[in-house]
Amino acid sequence: MNNAENMFEDKYGLPLSLSECKKSNLLLTGCNQQGKSLTAMQICDVLMLNNWQILCMDSVGVWKEKSSIPTFFTVSEKTMRYVLPKRESIIFDISMLLPSYQREFIEAILNDVWQFRVKQKPKHWCMIVLEEAHQYMRNLRGLVSQSLMRICSVGANHGIRTLAISPSLTGIDTEFRRLSGQRFHFRILPEANAKRRFASIYSKDWYRVVKHLDVGFAIYYLNERMRVVKIPLFQSNIQPMPYREPVKPKPKGIIHRILTALNGSEDEEPEEDEEFDDIDSEEEIEIDESEEYPEEW
Numbered sequence: 001m002n003n004a005e006n007m008f009e010d011k012y013g014l015p016l017s018l019s020e021c022k023k024s025n026l027l028l029t030g031c032n033q034q035g036k037s038l039t040a041m042q043i044c045d046v047l048m049l050n051n052w053q054i055l056c057m058d059s060v061g062v063w064k065e066k067s068s069i070p071t072f073f074t075v076s077e078k079t080m081r082y083v084l085p086k087r088e089s090i091i092f093d094i095s096m097l098l099p100s101y102q103r104e105f106i107e108a109i110l111n112d113v114w115q116f117r118v119k120q121k122p123k124h125w126c127m128i129v130l131e132e133a134h135q136y137m138r139n140l141r142g143l144v145s146q147s148l149m150r151i152c153s154v155g156a157n158h159g160i161r162t163l164a165i166s167p168s169l170t171g172i173d174t175e176f177r178r179l180s181g182q183r184f185h186f187r188i189l190p191e192a193n194a195k196r197r198f199a200s201i202y203s204k205d206w207y208r209v210v211k212h213l214d215v216g217f218a219i220y221y222l223n224e225r226m227r228v229v230k231i232p233l234f235q236s237n238i239q240p241m242p243y244r245e246p247v248k249p250k251p252k253g254i255i256h257r258i259l260t261a262l263n264g265s266e267d268e269e270p271e272e273d274e275e276f277d278d279i280d281s282e283e284e285i286e287i288d289e290s291e292e293y294p295e296e297w
Helices: 003-012 018-023 036-049 099-120 143-158 174-178 192-202 204-210 254-263 271-290
Strands: 025-029 053-058 071-074 090-093 126-130 160-166 180-185 217-222 225-230
Touching: 018 036, 018 180, 025 036, 025 174, 036 053, 036 126, 036 160, 053 099, 099 126, 099 143, 099 160, 143 160, 143 174, 174 180, 192 204, 204 217
Parallel strands: 025 160, 025 180, 053 090, 053 126, 071 090, 126 160
Antiparallel strands: 180 217, 217 225
């Protein structure tokens, strides 16, 4: 890597090519408790420092506890409603949804992301993070993954890239692996299918390496070059907070509007008008909550 690409490894101890992040996707694989999610969180930190927006689809529920993404939104199976910020990074906690609903939610929101970026043409880049990506990427070219496939394959044309986290290469469509110029492979279990897949892609020698890696170590792949790297321990510098609906101003009563028009007075309204305003406010909230898919761009 040249000096511009290597600065993240010098500063953070994390090998990451920002130019390759824009060209292709990222893939992280390995068995549980090896550091995949923490590495992904650190990658997201570096990207946010470089003006990227992060949209994390967290099917595990750990990102709102350990990452530095400032806001999380918990998706309910009853409504499947969500907000989609124009610029801010956000975690969508979908851990309470059944896998079929998780797939449905991801397809819906990625279609909205695509529509927004095609029409609005924002200048910042966007990274889609998928925990437990094998649940959605086993057959990426199927009819139920059209929005995901579109973003993974041609998303760079509109500033969108994907970071997928999975226990094994066997659960990831070969098309996505081909579209991933950067990969982090942590220790894998000595399972027959995983062994055959890894050895057929990278050789038996690299399989012997990957099956003996210690926690926190990974094979880093960048444009057909591979090396073993030590990933620094990630520690969040903030505590993600739940998304809060913007507070709507209370509608002004008729007496308040008359007084303001006459002399600019901001005196409190009579008690009767306050009660009337409270009723109006409650009715508006009920109407808002009845919408099935409200969006906030």
